[in-house]
Amino acid sequence: MEIDDNLPLRRDDPLNTLVKQDIDSLSVAELEFRIAALKAEIVRCEGKIAFASKHRSVADALFKK
Template identity: 80%
Template sequence: MDIDENLPRRRDDPVANLVTHDIDTLSVAELDARIALLKAEIIRCEGKIAFASTHRSVADALFKK
């Protein structure tokens, strides 16, 4: 369980807006486009995680006692 899970989200939180958006009104093409966009965002996030992990490892090695 995330420690921040019980904290209220900001009103403009994009993730909250994304998951509460009604998808029943979207066409198949719109859903396909949404999935493609979400997959691209996942790849972007994974790249950021990889960069941050590498950056942290370099910093740890640099400041290692």
């Protein structure tokens, strides 16, 4: 799987906009804040993945053939 396979397909997708932003003009503090925000978003996404996986497992067990 290519890394681009995980990128959003819509041009107006916030993630697509984020990865295309020029960060050259950002200060160290701004970059550190950005990293902290991105790490928090990663944790949030991982939580959603865990929830979805558990939900899927429960559904699979319920409707097991």
